[in-house]
Amino acid sequence: MKYLTVLADENCGFCRRASKWLRNQRQVVWLDFVAAGSEAARSRFPELDHDDTLRKITVISDRGDVYRGDDAWLVCLWALAAWRPMAVSLSRPGKARFVRAATALADRLRANSLGGENVPRGSTCNHAECA
Template structure:
């Protein structure tokens, strides 16, 4: 049984930081802890994970030893949130899996738009693509 998830995210990516803030601001059924991917802390905790891979795409480590990357990582993040388990279950269907990261990116961009007045239709992650401001290290 999973009781805690650690999200390794690219702290150098504006959209990753915004997605992290959005996830952290939601009520959580399973606590999410955030650690910068590639950091000394991440390397100490997870020496078997390739830091370059964790910077290329979100990686989530469960306290039961499970490691989730890419679409699976986004889905488990949604699954951890109160009110999002049904959506996570729907997005787990094979044809909808790639949509999970877009849902989080869009929610994060909308939150950012509300905070800084940016037009939500052209906010990061909507027209530019996930992580377009991170120097190309993100995988979408």
């Protein structure tokens, strides 16, 4: 795998912060960010339900594999040099409950100020992670 395309909601503060954090990490697999629901996303991935990509983080591999929700977060961590071992560990059987709990924690943290930006509950983002 050479690259992953991350469909991120540009109207969501949490998504913008997560994208910025991912961009600033050393990447083993290149992460390409495309605005979810945009014309660029629709033309590159016509087979996707683009309304769903605005509700749930979606990542597409250069091979055409589609990851959503918890799996999308895991594959993004797997693409990062420092986080790959943790992503591999979390993908093992029996760890799904922990991954869901960690994702839920991240969802709650969106309301906190991270990087100087607040993301209020009920923001314009429709991602399940941000609701």
